[in-house]
Amino acid sequence: MSVLVSRQTRVLVQGITGKVGEYQTAVMLKHGTTVVAGVTPGKGGAVVHGVPVYDFVREAVEDTEANAAIAFVPAVSARGAALEAISAGIEFAVVTASNVPVRDTMDILNAARANGVRVLGPDTPGLVAPGLCKLGVxxxxxxxxxxxxxxxxxxxxxxxxxxxxxxxxxxxxxxxxxxxxxxxxxxxxxxxxxxxxxxxxxxxxxxxxxxxxxxxxxxxxxxxxxxxxxxxxxxxxxxxxxxxxxxxxxxxxxxxxxxxxxxxxxxxxxxxxxxxxxxxxxxxxxxx
Amino acid sequence: MQLFEFQAKKILEEHGVPIPDGTLVSTLSGLRDLRYPAMVKAQVRSGGRGKAGGVVRVGDADQAEIAASGLLAEGLLGQRVSKLLVEEVIRADRELYLAVTCDGLRAVPVIIAGSKGGVEVEKWAQEAHDGVVRVYCDPVCGLLDSGVHFLAKALSLPYASFAPLVRNLVDVFLLYDAMLVEVNPLALSGDSLVALDAKIELDDNAAFRHVTLHTHLAAVDTASPAGRSTEVGKVAVVPGITHIRLDGEIALISDGAGTGLLTLDMVTDAGGRVGSFSELGAAAGREAMCHALGIALEDPQMKVVLISLIGGLTRMDDVAAGIVDGLEGAASLPPLVIRMCGTAEEEGRQVLCEAGLSSVDDLHEAVCRAVLLAQGAGQ
The missing domain is CATH 3.40.50.261 (Succinyl-CoA synthetase domains)
Incomplete structure (x- = not known):
């Protein structure tokens, strides 16, 4: 057992084609995590470490039934990425970016609470249940x-x-x-x-x-x-x-x-x- | 970034908050042709300005000149005073406290109000918590009418003048990405309310949304040279680095607040004293590391540099390259202890090795070495 995630957790990586996103996706896969999709606007159709990339979270969720998201995007994009994941039906979101404005964080947390989504971050390494699932760095x-x-x-x-x-x-x-x-x-x-x-x-x-x-x-x-x-x-x-x-x-x-x-x-x-x-x-x- | 009083008041005035009539002066000649009696207020960013003598009531231009020349020549609370705000004297029937900030637990703006204001508000609020009321904004609807009525009643203020004022403060808080909008004291004079003092703290992380404003503020800011603080206990923030000057001889650089504080505690427990604390933040890179090392090396008080790195998002080869950059061209090198592990640690060790440097893996070992070196250097 573990908290918040399990072997059944289907992970989506936002910002998967960036330098950090690509690197950490490889590490998460190697750890045994079920990474089912990546999202980078404009890069739909690409494949990163065998993971299909989509333009939008909603497309990725429809195709892959992803239920957890981790975002490797800069602080200026953190609000947009998190709100997209929340509105697309993701149940659990990890926001790694640091230096996210307080107002943006208020929006993320309030949207999450209104939609029954749990959030770690901003400014977090995420979480890992060693051997089961890694949604972190x-x-x-x-x-x-x-x-x-x-x-x-x-x-x-x-x-x-x-x-x-x-x-x-x-x-x-x-x-x-x-x-x-x-x-x-x-x-x-x-x-x-x-x-x-x-x-x-x-x-x-x-x-x-x-x-x-x-x-x-x-x-x-x-x-x-x-x-x-x-x-x-x-x-x-x-x-x-x-x-x-x-x-x-x-x-x-x-x-x-x-x-x-x-x-x-x-x-x-x-x-x-x-x-x-x-x-x-x-x-x-x-x-x- | 904390704004000066005159900047905060300009913003409040533009958003309909009544402020005293005032003139900003930077020379003694600017004091002639003003109306007296008046308040002469030094423009500094520290709290405790009033207690330190930075707010002086003057009866005429001669008294104003005496007060102003002292403040301009001597500064206040360790800061240079280059501007004075000269304001009309407001007769206050009552002085109150009103602020908007963010509540961390509920993730919404919170209005904090006290039925007494002034320089002792902090002390008073801790002694008599029942005099302070809080109203939380709704995440969707903002400040509710019921909340405004509740505050007006709790503070015994006329609703007609209080309601627009508190709403305007919340607007300013959100519009400018503020961390704090504080009016202390807020004066009740007859039926009208006036913001006698104003403090606005902006969220530096939101500067990208307010480029013009932040560029303008940085240009006005001549208080301290960019990037470092020389005064003990002062905090300076440069992009990617938090630097605090302390009272010791070990310069500590870390790649995260938690690990930096842990190392600081461990150095202190081992009998060492940290004199310069730099934290790079979780996504630190080569440039931030180089810059932080530059700050440590330039400080003649530092006998030892201790670099404490454990990378998650931060790649150790990036920061190792930053260490090499930072040492290049340095005139004299104090003893250097590097503790480095985590993401891309092997590549990082390779970078150090090529520059003739080495690192240790264990934090306790690194701390002990640094403390011993500092004690050796002191003898």
Missing amino acids: HPERFLRMGTVGVVSRSGALSYEVCKHLVEAGLGQSSVVGIGGGPLWDLDQSDLLRLFQADPQTEAIVLLGEVGGTMEHRAAKVIREEMNKPVIALVVGRSAPHGRKMGHAGAIISGPDETAVSKIDALKASGALIARNPLEVVDHLRGVS
Whole structure:
């Protein structure tokens, strides 16, 4: 089992003829992912690594019954690509682009919610259920099928921790990047619940960071809804206080945005606190 | 990008928000022929301007000249002051707080209003949260009439003057791709409302939709040289790079916010001090890497450069080429520690090898090496 995707997931790649899209499609195929279609406007009829390319998502969905999409398009095109996928009946969309305007992200997330579509991103490496389905860009060397569920705001931080897991002989059930924010559809709390319900997942690694208040909500979920062990690593303990957006940022969230306040809340909720990836591995060995 | 007060007020005025009559001056001679008494307001981007003495009430042109010459000569809050906004004095019966920003959980614009405004609003709001009200826009219909009525009632404001004002603020927020539109204080004077101060923070990621505006703003901006911050704790953003100047001697460059913060924590835990933090972002390339390395090498305070890379979307051969570019022609090289792995890592190591460079695979090892080198350099 895995969360959000399965062997039955039929993947469509938006921007498949671009340099990144083409490269990552090859990696996803090699991982065993069922990539059924690619979309690049104006390149319909082409074939990339054996995958047929269409001009429009709706054509690709009609022909191939694709039900999940990952977009390798620049930030200026992210809104258009995501809205096209959502309107064409895709059930699950991954938006990898970073630096997507907030207004565009609001449109993507609201369209998704109105249509019952789940979204990861923007600014996400996507997700991978090692050995089953890869709808993302995680480096292959750091992936191995196993029982640890990993959820992260930062892509690179999840690679780092997955590297340590694999080097310690541990594997992952799913590795999910929810995106760098500041807006999210699926957040840490959603993923904690999914991992709690997933029979393959025996322990969860929660990777948080300074800024926002999402980890405080996650702490509440851990305390009230979970019995699987959660290991939390929150980075940014030694970061200087970031630039505040006027008074509104402080008024909305108060002092809860620091890494230390999040670590305190997660600790109080019963999560095991790690200060670095080595301690994540130590905790995992302790609970297994 | 945060706009100056005079720029924010110009935008608000164009969208029907009442502002005080004012004149922008950049020389003392510009202060003659104005109406007094007046408020002299230094145009700087920092918060806390009022507390720092950047807003002065003056009775006549002589007093204005004394206040203005001090601000223009000495600057404020570490920033140069090149422009002053001289405004009529508004008699306020009450001062309130009103802002529009984006709610991250609901993904819609949210209006935040407080029945008290002014320089202490942050402190006050944290002490007495019940004085702050929020109204969320509907994703399809925007700000609802009921929401406007609710805010007007909560703030005890006349609906007739409040309704158009709050609607106009939401319009500005969406039209300009703002991250924040804030009026603090908002003055109630009789039955009319006036924006005494205004702050607009634009979404830099949306600059492509506002090319003329952003080009114009960049031209006006003489506050700091492009691309880097020299003042401790300041954040500078150049395309693809976030750079923060800190108070240490290790320059840290990473290819993602999360891994950069992790490395920063690990360096600190190991007894090292990071003095320059550059983050390239997940889709970093050769040019961004070269630029970030240039910032680190130019800083005489930096004793060691630690490059912490783990690539997903970022290809290691691209950033490795950027490292080689950045070192080319550098006058003197501080010790360099490169930690590199992830997408296209073998190709990346090849690029480094051809330039006579090497990298390590383990982050702990890289951090320990950098901290030891920095301690050695300090002795």
